[in-house]
Amino acid sequence: MTDSDKTQARARLRQLATESIENRDPTGWFEKLYRGAKGDPEAIPWAHLRANPFLIEWVTSNQPSGEGQRALVVGCGLGDDAEAMARYGFDVTAFDISPEAIAWARRRFPDSLVRYAFANALSLPERWSEQFHLIVEIYTLQSLPFQAMRERVAANLARCIAPGGSLLVICAGRDESDEPGSMPWPLTRADLTMFEQVGLREMSFEDLLSQEEPFFRHFRIHYQK
Numbered sequence: 001m002t003d004s005d006k007t008q009a010r011a012r013l014r015q016l017a018t019e020s021i022e023n024r025d026p027t028g029w030f031e032k033l034y035r036g037a038k039g040d041p042e043a044i045p046w047a048h049l050r051a052n053p054f055l056i057e058w059v060t061s062n063q064p065s066g067e068g069q070r071a072l073v074v075g076c077g078l079g080d081d082a083e084a085m086a087r088y089g090f091d092v093t094a095f096d097i098s099p100e101a102i103a104w105a106r107r108r109f110p111d112s113l114v115r116y117a118f119a120n121a122l123s124l125p126e127r128w129s130e131q132f133h134l135i136v137e138i139y140t141l142q143s144l145p146f147q148a149m150r151e152r153v154a155a156n157l158a159r160c161i162a163p164g165g166s167l168l169v170i171c172a173g174r175d176e177s178d179e180p181g182s183m184p185w186p187l188t189r190a191d192l193t194m195f196e197q198v199g200l201r202e203m204s205f206e207d208l209l210s211q212e213e214p215f216f217r218h219f220r221i222h223y224q225k
Helices: 003-022 029-037 053-062 080-087 099-108 147-160 189-197
Strands: 070-074 091-096 115-118 132-138 161-172 201-209 217-224
Touching: 003 029, 029 099, 053 080, 053 132, 053 161, 053 217, 070 080, 080 091, 080 132, 091 099, 099 115, 132 147, 147 161, 147 189, 161 189, 189 201, 189 217
Parallel strands: 070 091, 070 132, 091 115, 132 161
Antiparallel strands: 161 217, 201 217
16 A cells, blocks of 8 residues: 555545534444445555554563453454454454444454454443453544543443453553644543543553554553453
């Protein structure tokens, strides 16, 4: 995929998101993006067809075996992060707000042990309450345009963590003095205090640079219930 193709894909994403926000449907663009891709992963800017390297690094260092533990992957997209967690031995449930993304992930991994499900992080099933030892949230929060929506997601994720369980958040990061830019909107440390406000304890905070071009800032935060 050329740089020009990547630029066009990101522009298409932002156009869809802007239209959805203007139509008071701020999450409706996800399904439009996946359906519009027509099976081409290069049309999905975050679909690298491999697990997030910051996730792999963290799991390898902190929890190399997931045997006997249930994991929930938020906004799973095409499934690479969920499949990686399953390879580490976790009993994985992965969800996305886009039915097309879920269908696509199932097609990619027809023999997977992962339970792929359609769900909305703004209103997660009650049956998931206190069910997961580890929840993995990567890049979903930063795609939501309003802090109130992020806070609602934070509360829902906290509800789903089993007592003593953990939440791992990986997001683009910025300082308070930085311009928020355009979607996806990097988060600040102040934005992330919403997790402590819903009863989670920050165990570690890392300020990192992406490991390949384009080099941009990430936060990786581990919370515990």
